[in-house]
Amino acid sequence: MAQKEVAAHKTIGRGFTNEIQTVKLTWDHALDGGATTDTYVMGTSLGKILILDACVHVETAATSGGSATLAIGLAGGDVDAFLDASSGAVAALVLNYTEKEAAGQKLIIPANGKMEAVIATAAMTAGKVSLIISFVNAA
Numbered sequence: 098m099a100q101k102e103v104a105a106h107k108t109i110g111r112g113f114t115n116e117i118q119t120v121k122l123t124w125d126h127a128l129d130g131g132a133t134t135d136t137y138v139m140g141t142s143l144g145k146i147l148i149l150d151a152c153v154h155v156e157t158a159a160t161s162g163g164s165a166t167l168a169i170g171l172a173g174g175d176v177d178a179f180l181d182a183s184s185g186a187v188a189a190l191v192l193n194y195t196e197k198e199a200a201g202q203k204l205i206i207p208a209n210g211k212m213e214a215v216i217a218t219a220a221m222t223a224g225k226v227s228l229i230i231s232f233v234n235a236a
Contacts, residue, residue, distance in 0.1 A: 100172070100213070102138045104128040110143040112234060117149065123156075123227040124167075124214040131221030133165075136172065137214040139228060144208045145236040151201035153180045156225040159190035163219025169228055172211040175200055179228050182217060190224060205235055 105123045112118045122139035129137055153169060167185035168177040177185075179201040206212070212228065 098134055098136060100136045100138060100211075101129070103214075106138060107140045108143055109140050110146045110232070110234065115233060117231055117233055119229065119231045121227050121229050122212055123225065125157075125225040126159075126221050126223050127225070131165075131216055131224065133216050133218070133220055137216075138172070138211045139169070139214060140212045142206045142208060142210045144234060146206050146232045147235040148201060148204040148206060148230055148232050150231040151179050151197065151204070152229050153196045154227050154229060155190050155192060155194040156227055157223065158192045159187050159224030159226065160222045161187045161219050162222060164188075165219040165221050166217045167221070167224075167226060168215045168217065169212070169226070170201075170215075171206060172213045174210070175204070176215060178204055179212070180226075187221070190226065206232075
């Protein structure tokens with residue numbers, strides 16, 4: 098399994114003290130692919146950050162030749178903090194579907210933490226899914 102950065106990868110964090118920042122991180126099948134053999138890094142934190150709010154939004158409906166699932170979380174940590182496999186089942190990933198997992202709220206992301214999408218069960222053949230997070234520096 099290879100860890101790949103998505104085309105729209107963003108490095109985030111290190112804002113002013115107490116500054117609330119909001120960023121949109123996106124996996125787009127048309128640009129990034131959708132194999133189950135890869136993980137897709139959507140964003141990397143420069144420093145330790147505290148997630149104040151996180152929501153997933155499907156911008157283009159996902160499709161699969163099988164029963165694919167999409168999870169979004171932290172590499173090496175809570176791998177489905179922002180979108181778990183049951184919420185991210187391909188049948189649920191329809192246009193304008195939104196999800197807000199409890200685990201992704203009030204979450205600390207360490208310096209160099211990677212927020213990534215992981216596709217399981219079957220490959221995705223289409224889809225564009227964004228993670229919108231609001232955060233502050235935590236150190």
